[in-house]
Amino acid sequence: MSTVILLTLTGLGLAALYFLIASGLSLVFGLAGVLNFAHGLFLSAGAYATWWAAPHVGLPLAVVLGIVAAAATGALVELVLIRPLYARHTEQVLVTVGLSLAGVALLQSVWGADARVFLRPAWASQVTGILGANVPDDRFLLIGAAVLVLVALLAFLRWTRYGLIIRAGVENRAMVRALGIDVRNAFTLVFAIGGALAGLAGILGGMYFTSISPGQGASLLIFAFIVVVIGGLGSITGSAVAAAGVGLLQQFVNYYGTAGAGDVSVVVLLAAVLLLRPAGVAGKAVTA
């Protein structure tokens, strides 16, 4: 029983990371139609900015700076590189893949290819006993952050003007424009939000893995893309459900199966969803 509890909470912790990355990816694709392979760069920007700033300003403020840096990176990438390419999908893919590779190379050239030890709050290193299982507290940090982000995102989409524009834009961008709305501002906003969430995922990932490395964003991004597809493009709740499914499946299969079987099982789950429900868990592109 204690093993099941530990695996469940660890799986949900991993799912929290996947959700934070996938929700931004999903919004960006759903609204702007951009398959953003550079999303991992936003994650690294948040993680490295926090790692760099923490010794100078303390961890809490460094976390805020990291999220702001990641959001700014997202907005800047949209304004400078993506905006001129909205009608050119092949070039979009080339630019975002190139940016992703260049980002990793830049981080390696500045801070080296080796992993860097990442600070985390002292309490996150402790454990809490639940029905005989000693659960590391960082799992609760990850799960709590993801739940807060999920609630905040849904509230933003449901109750704000920009949320309304994003939900409508995911359905029909041209019609949003035909109502007199400059949908490009919403594009920049979703890139900034996606960047902030990826940055938060980078920071929490640093705390979870206790280190950061230049390639961390790219490796997490693979599973985030799978979550986006399983959850349904453009759907936040779909991403949350899919992230939980992927995280739990991966943990349980890795523990009870052979090494690496968890990753394979996720790919099998993806194939099954594509065969049985091609539009994903949400079934259609909705954002709330």
Place this chain on the structure above:
Amino acid sequence: MNPILRVAGLSVRLGGSHILQGVTFDVAPAGVTALLGRNGAGKTTTLRAILGEVPARGTVEYDGRAVLGRATHRLVRDGLAYVPEDRCVFAGLTVAENLRLAERVPDPDYALVHELFPELKARAAQRAGTLSGGQQQMVAIARVLLNPNRLLLVDEPTKGLAPAVVSAVATVLGRVAARVPVLLVEQNLAVVRKLADDAVVIEAGRVAWRGPADELLGDNETTRSLLGVGRH
């Protein structure tokens, strides 16, 4: 009176096809100008080119200013409103959210919308995707009526609707046209007969006829040859 919209030599190529080949016509500053033609003649493309939704060449003057190439949202903010073919309501949003999204002014005219479409008030919390075709058309028209407009582009508003609903939509458009000029794409000639003052017929991407609507519809031979319909 100067026309509210002047289209001259409008040309559109899409996917290797020359859809519009120098379309030229004016829209009067009052009443309804009907844009007619057979399926695939280029009527919807003409509206989309005016709105800047497809790349086009030629001249489009709106209220005396050349606007071809301007961003769609800027034209709409300048009072050029659009009711698209097939309604294009946001299916996942409620009726109230569809309307709220369309608000462009601090005091949107909900009094007019609720007077013309009282049903929408009762269905405010219903998802637009679950409405009937007629109700969705009400939402599509209501979205543009919330704001002050100087010209409405309305694309096949009665398409696929039941006869009773067609009549209701035509009545509403008639009332709207008393306030704002309308460029109306419409296949239903009874509706055109009821509403239109002027008519422009497009055939294979070119203007084949333009003039008073009653003159066109009163000429059975011309109507039949240009539109493929008419009284026998």
